[in-house]
Amino acid sequence: MNGLVFLSDISKVYRSRRREVTAVDRVTLGLDPGQIVCLVGESGSGKSTIGRIVTGLTDPTAGDLRYGGVSARSMSRRELKASRLAVQLIHQDPYASLNPGMTVGATLAAPLKRHEGLSGTELSRRIRTLLEDVGLTPSGLFEPKLPHELSGGQRQRVVIARSLTVDPKVLVADEALSMLDVSIRVSVLQMLRGLCDDRELAVLFITHDLAVARQFGDGHTVAVMQQGRIVEHRDTATLVANPEHDYTRDLLRAARHEGLRSRHSPHPQSVPATNAPAMPPGR
């Protein structure tokens, strides 16, 4: 199990001349196809560092990172590059991650040409399908647009479409929807979840907000991080209804405090915070 990506006893220490920060402290975590793990914790708890380790942007200080059961340490450069291409990162800020001078069509065409060798009608067909998959229809309307001509939600849909161009097996979404308005966030969240289910993608979904994790991670698991450690990792519904760790309870309270509690909840003490409808099963 956990064949796609596996972090075994991973630690990351950032060292400078003046101080040493243990960002990640002996974390073990894995992802199989179609599996979603939501990583939740307050700012500075080490979530992004884990995301960066999984995507290969940061090397761990200790522990073993495995792709497809093979240790990254024992891979050739070429194998490592291929393994990392199968892990795509969706950034928080769609403004920063899109080239302002490139149309939507060109943004998607570039990786399709480079990595898949596509051209001509096959290239056009893939661009059209990707735009439809992320809900940007009619696709012909969006292809010639520049990022500044799109809304925040549309931009993030383009970023998601671009991450799918290389046919990844794993997505790392690091606060990917936190810059969007709540109403837009819900629809993008549902679209992303649907795509992941349809394609059996494994997802590491990083968020500070347990209410968002509860929605996206419905039917899967949530891992709670505090000071570099995973203090609780359980089935989403169980963790939210019956948190074991004080810190998880604090996060639940914080989510409620943000006013995201379900208006329809019959058990306000035991049900997570959200004012958005829970996603239908399997979406």
Ligand SMILES: Nc1ncnc2c1ncn2[C@@H]1O[C@H](COP(=O)(O)OP(=O)(O)OP(=O)(O)O)[C@@H](O)[C@H]1O
């Ligand atoms: N490049 C770096 N150099 C030094 N310290 C770092 C570096 N990156 C992160 N840190 C520190 O490591 C700790 C964990 O940071 P990290 O960004 O992983 O947490 P996080 O939970 O994702 O927080 P946030 O939600 O604010 O991004 C923090 O104390 C942070 O200051």
